[in-house]
Amino acid sequence: MGSFGKLADLYSKIEKISSHKQIVETLASFLTGLEPEDVRVAAYLALGDIGPKFEDIDLGLGEKLCIRAISLAYDIPEEDVSGIFSRLGDLGDVAFKLDERKRSSVSMQDVFEQMVRIRDSSGPGSQGEKVSVLSQLLEKSTSLEAKYVVRIALGQLRLGFGEQFLIEALALAFTGDRKNAKKIDDSYNICTDIGELAGSLAEHGINSLGSFSIKPGRPVKMMLAKRVDSIEELNRKFRGEMAAEEKYDGERVQIHVDGKEIMAFSRRLENISEQFPDVIEAFHESVQSRKMVIDGEIVAYRDSNIQPFQELMQRRRKHNVEKYMEKIPVAVFCFDLIYLDGRSMLNVPYSERRRLLEKNLQETERIKLSRRIISSNLGEIQEFFDRTVDKGLEGIIIKSVSEKSIYQPGKRGWLWVKWKKEYAKGIRETFDLVVVGSYYGRGRRHGSFGALLCAVLNEEENRFETFTKVGTGFTDEDFDEMNSLLENHLIDKAPANVVISKDMEPDLYVDPSVVIEVLGSQITKSPAHTAGNDNTEKGFALRFPRFLRIRYDKGPSEATTVEEIKDMEEEFT
Ligand SMILES: Nc1ncnc2c1ncn2[C@@H]1O[C@H](COP(=O)(O)OP(=O)(O)OP(=O)(O)O)[C@@H](O)[C@H]1O
Numbered sequence: 287m288g289s290f291g292k293l294a295d296l297y298s299k300i301e302k303i304s305s306h307k308q309i310v311e312t313l314a315s316f317l318t319g320l321e322p323e324d325v326r327v328a329a330y331l332a333l334g335d336i337g338p339k340f341e342d343i344d345l346g347l348g349e350k351l352c353i354r355a356i357s358l359a360y361d362i363p364e365e366d367v368s369g370i371f372s373r374l375g376d377l378g379d380v381a382f383k384l385d386e387r388k389r390s391s392v393s394m395q396d397v398f399e400q401m402v403r404i405r406d407s408s409g410p411g412s413q414g415e416k417v418s419v420l421s422q423l424l425e426k427s428t429s430l431e432a433k434y435v436v437r438i439a440l441g442q443l444r445l446g447f448g449e450q451f452l453i454e455a456l457a458l459a460f461t462g463d464r465k466n467a468k469k470i471d472d473s474y475n476i477c478t479d480i481g482e483l484a485g486s487l488a489e490h491g492i493n494s495l496g497s498f499s500i501k502p503g504r505p506v507k508m509m510l511a512k513r514v515d516s517i518e519e520l521n522r523k524f525r526g527e528m529a530a531e532e533k534y535d536g537e538r539v540q541i542h543v544d545g546k547e548i549m550a551f552s553r554r555l556e557n558i559s560e561q562f563p564d565v566i567e568a569f570h571e572s573v574q575s576r577k578m579v580i581d582g583e584i585v586a587y588r589d590s591n592i593q594p595f596q597e598l599m600q601r602r603r604k605h606n607v608e609k610y611m612e613k614i615p616v617a618v619f620c621f622d623l624i625y626l627d628g629r630s631m632l633n634v635p636y637s638e639r640r641r642l643l644e645k646n647l648q649e650t651e652r653i654k655l656s657r658r659i660i661s662s663n664l665g666e667i668q669e670f671f672d673r674t675v676d677k678g679l680e681g682i683i684i685k686s687v688s689e690k691s692i693y694q695p696g697k698r699g700w701l702w703v704k705w706k707k708e709y710a711k712g713i714r715e716t717f718d719l720v721v722v723g724s725y726y727g728r729g730r731r732h733g734s735f736g737a738l739l740c741a742v743l744n745e746e747e748n749r750f751e752t753f754t755k756v757g758t759g760f761t762d763e764d765f766d767e768m769n770s771l772l773e774n775h776l777i778d779k780a781p782a783n784v785v786i787s788k789d790m791e792p793d794l795y796v797d798p799s800v801v802i803e804v805l806g807s808q809i810t811k812s813p814a815h816t817a818g819n820d821n822t823e824k825g826f827a828l829r830f831p832r833f834l835r836i837r838y839d840k841g842p843s844e845a846t847t848v849e850e851i852k853d854m855e856e857e858f859t
Contacts, residue, residue, distance in 0.1 A: 288324035291391035292316070293331060294430045300445050304782045306749065309447055310464065313455035317488070326485035327398045332452055334443025336401045338479035340505050340555045345404045347416055347439050352377050355417045356436070359424035360384045377440060381424060382433035392426045397435060404439065442774075444797050446781025449480055450748045450843065460487040473498050475507040475696030476632070478555055500630045500695075502544035502577050505551040507696030509581075509622075511683055511704040517668050520684060523700055529636070529685045530670050531658040532677075533704060534619045535595045536585035537839055541569055541618070543578040553839045561601060564611050565618055568652035575646045579625035581693075587617035587652070592679070595835075602838055620647060621656035621683075624693050636691040636701075660687065671705060681706035715807075715854060717742070717828065717846045718837050720750050721800045722784045723792025724772060725757075734765050735772065739792045740804065740831075741784065742817050743845045749783040750798045751816040751848065752790055753826060754806065759833030767836065775799055785816040787825075801837040801845055806830060809855045818848040826851050 296316045303309050313332065320328055330336055335343045347355075353371065357364040362384060371380050400423045407415045420439055424432050437443045450467075453474060457466040469492070470483070477483050477498035486494040500506050514520045538553040539562075548566045550559045559566055565584060573580075586593035586601075593614075600614050623643035624631045631639050649655060659670050671682050684703045685691065691701050719740035727736030737757030741750035760768065777797045780786050784798055812827035819825035826848070 288320050288328065288394040289391050290394045290397045290431050290435075291428060292319075293328065293394055294428075294434045296332075297434050297443070297445060298430060300447070304446075304779075306451070306747075306782050309782055310451055310454045310458060313452060314458035317455060317459040317484075320488070322485060322488040324394055325488035326481040327394050329452060329456075329481045329484035331394065331398065331438065333449060333480070334438050334441065334445070336398060336405065336438070338481060338504075340478060340551055340557055342405060342557065344441060345401060345416070345439050346408075346412075347404060347420065349377060349440065351413060351417050352420065352436060352440060355420035355424060356381055356384065358417065358421035359432075376437075378433040378437040378442070381436045382429045385424070385427070385429040385432045391428055392423065392431060392435075396426075397423065397431075397438075401439065444775075444777055446777070446797065447783060448798075448842065449474075451783070452480065452484075454748070456484055456487050461492040466492060469495055472696075476500060478505055478507060500579060500625045500632060502542045502579060502625065503547075503549065505540050505542065505555045506579075506624065506632075507555070508538055508540065508553055509694050509696070509702060510698035511702035512698055512700055513704050513706070514684075515705075517664055517671075520667070520703065520705065521664055523703060524684060524686070527660060527662040527687050528667070529640075529658050529660050529687050530667050531621055531656045531683045531685060532619075532674050532679050533681045533683045533706065534583040534585050534592065534656070535680045536583045536592075536598050536616075536619075539565070539582055539584050539618060541565075541578075541580040541582065541620075543569065543573050543575070543580070545576050548573075553844070554841050561603065561607060562616065563607065564652070565616060568618070568650060572648045572650055572653040573646065574648060575627055577625065577627050578623065578646060579631075580620050580643065580647070581622035581624060582618045582620035582656075584616050584618050586614050588615055590651075592617075599835075599838075615652075617652045617654055619654050619656045622693065623647075632693045632695065634692070635687075635689050636685055636693075637687050639693065675707045715805070716834060717753070717804050717806060717851075718801050718840055718844065719753060719756075719804050720798045720842045720845045721772070721775075721796050721802060722750055722752065722780070722798050723786065723790075723796055724794045725755070726793045731765070734769050735794075738768075738796075738802070738833075739786070739790060740802065741798065741845075742826075742848055742851055743843065744818065744848045746848075749785055750842065750845075751785045751818065751825060752787070753815055753817040753851070754804065754828035754831045755790070756802070756804055756831045756833050758831075759805070764833065764836075771800055771836070772796055787814055787816055789814045798842045801840040801842060803834040803837050804828070805832045805834050809851065817851060826855065 337343050353367045357367045404416045404419050453470050454464050454467040458464045473495045540551045542549045548569050552558045586597035623639045686701045721738050722741045723739035724735035725737045727734045737755050742753045744751050775797045777795045806828040808829040810827050811824040813823050815825040815827040817826040
């Protein structure tokens, strides 16, 4: 059984490295030294998780309970633990400092299993049980292990790398070539359980990759759309017949029907069933088949009318679900079917998937099929776009009806194309940017951030490069929400996967995980920013940025990319 001590050594080593390549190599050499059965667990733990993203990985342990567990484990009064915590600012460091006795090391499996036990303990008396399991784990751990046990338990490992680094490390460790990361990534779009993928690579090498398929209960990454800005561009990209669907502005959802059990997953692959019991219930009435995976969009919906996105956002909550369910009723517009009764539909053409969706789904007040037309006449498509925008929707999604129009998990290709009303105006554009730093506010904003340093994703290099500094557009509520969100993501230095120029060093660094939508009106070149600068002096920079909203539904890997900025730059300056 793999020792957790070795993993703790790895964490500690990685904390001191800032080069992307070195992190990947260090991770790979650690993975190569493990038995295949330990690789699965190691893959989760390396990311600070205790399971795949689509399972509940929150242990339900706050700082207070952690302080209690540390106090119990080391027999030190809680007030003293709190005192040291206020000096050190990190409970992992507190455990490291307090644990002076030599102990035998714990195994990786043990840490993993106990963490799962902590997560699964619920109901009356669960707080006590969580504390007791954690304190027993700490008692058995060495000081270095204890430091990371605490950080993982709090969901605060933050080593400055994400799953993409791990995928590169898996490629290096089990296929001998980092370049195979692309292939592994393709499989990860379908098998989104990183532990399962890692375990299978460790056991069977690169040959295992073809074997993954979609199955109910394990969400696949969602297919995305490229953009066009005008009917002329659409004409260049599409020939002949096409389907044009209304584009709904809500929350993407993947519905998994597995017999009597129905689950809903978000675009970030989180299980959101508990937030939307009404959606689950509505699908129970609508589905005609025992096993299905449906793709759609949840929108706020009242009196047969779609409500603005902001209303739906109020449903993003774990508490008071019932009350908000009544306050903000929703509907789901379904537009795809990617699994049906034991058969993957990923490689079945769009038209057939749609036919089967219509056949196996009963429309009701809460469950709808996306409205669409099929035409080869661009005038008709333009009319459909105008009508859709007049209805108050954002635009349309045009989908290829060719035989080759398969469902591509996690891909943004030309089979689906979005055309939004903002593009039609041609003067404004929105970007989904990753917050990587913040600057202190002055005057009225004293005690809060004044501006946020934001980055785009460089997919080729697997890193975030800064693009703009956003200081306007925030309401008082936005400030409060952002401040409390950022509090959980502050880090000491820029991680290896973030590139910031000297001129832009922020007051506080933020680990790249929060995505915000920003409106901008001009892209220029500037030495202050690193977006797409390819080691030249000037990167792309966004002028006149304005905060619009937090994109809770997007992770950093779904942020606007350097490639997209390059495409936009020509027409958008
Ligand atoms: N009929 C539809 N077909 C496909 N996607 C739809 C449809 N209606 C709404 N959508 C939403 O539009 C999104 C497609 O746009 P895109 O893939 O670019 O996502 P995005 O980056 O969130 O874009 P945007 O910010 O423009 O919504 C989908 O993720 C989905 O949530």
